[in-house]
Amino acid sequence: MTEIFTNKASLKRGRKIERVRKLRGFTQSDLAEKLGVSKQAVSKLEQSENIGDEKLNEVAIALGVTFEGLRDFTEDKVLYNTNNFYDNCGVTASNIVANVETLNNPLKETIEMFERQLQAARKDLLEIVKNNISRNE
Numbered sequence: 603m604t605e606i607f608t609n610k611a612s613l614k615r616g617r618k619i620e621r622v623r624k625l626r627g628f629t630q631s632d633l634a635e636k637l638g639v640s641k642q643a644v645s646k647l648e649q650s651e652n653i654g655d656e657k658l659n660e661v662a663i664a665l666g667v668t669f670e671g672l673r674d675f676t677e678d679k680v681l682y683n684t685n686n687f688y689d690n691c692g693v694t695a696s697n698i699v700a701n702v703e704t705l706n707n708p709l710k711e712t713i714e715m716f717e718r719q720l721q722a723a724r725k726d727l728l729e730i731v732k733n734n735i736s737r738n739e
Contacts, residue, residue: 616650618675619661623648625680626665636664 623633630644637644637660647653647661655669662672 614651615653615658615673616648618672619653619658619665620648621677622665622667622672622675626667628665633661633664637661 623630628636630641630648634641634644647657653661655673658672659669662669665672
């Protein structure tokens with residue numbers, strides 16, 4: 603638990619692979635299959651201090667991340683980006699309201715259609731009532 607609070611900027615490349623693998627939801631077996639190696643080879647890779655750029659690039663591709671993202675990974679960056687996601691994603695309350703209004707337009711149109719039909723039915727009913735009154739007089 604204490605390692606969570608250590609400086610992640612100094613993470614060895616193997617530990618970075620492990621962290622990113624777990625964040626991406628991969629097991630060691632999943633990564634091993636994508637790399638065409640054994641689970642034990644992935645375990646050994648994750649314990650390595652130094653991994654060449656070529657191998658790191660292969661792992662990045664297998665994990666579906668960029669080479670730079672894996673190479674420069676720190677948990678501080680993940681936490682920062684997670685905490686600031688909404689500030690940087692361009693979502694605002696007015697965007698949400700506009701999207702909700704767009705979603706509600708079909709409902710509004712449906713209500714208007716029913717109101718027109720109701721108005722026409724009232725008109726027809728009034729005409730029928732008038733004709734009945736005229737016949738009875």
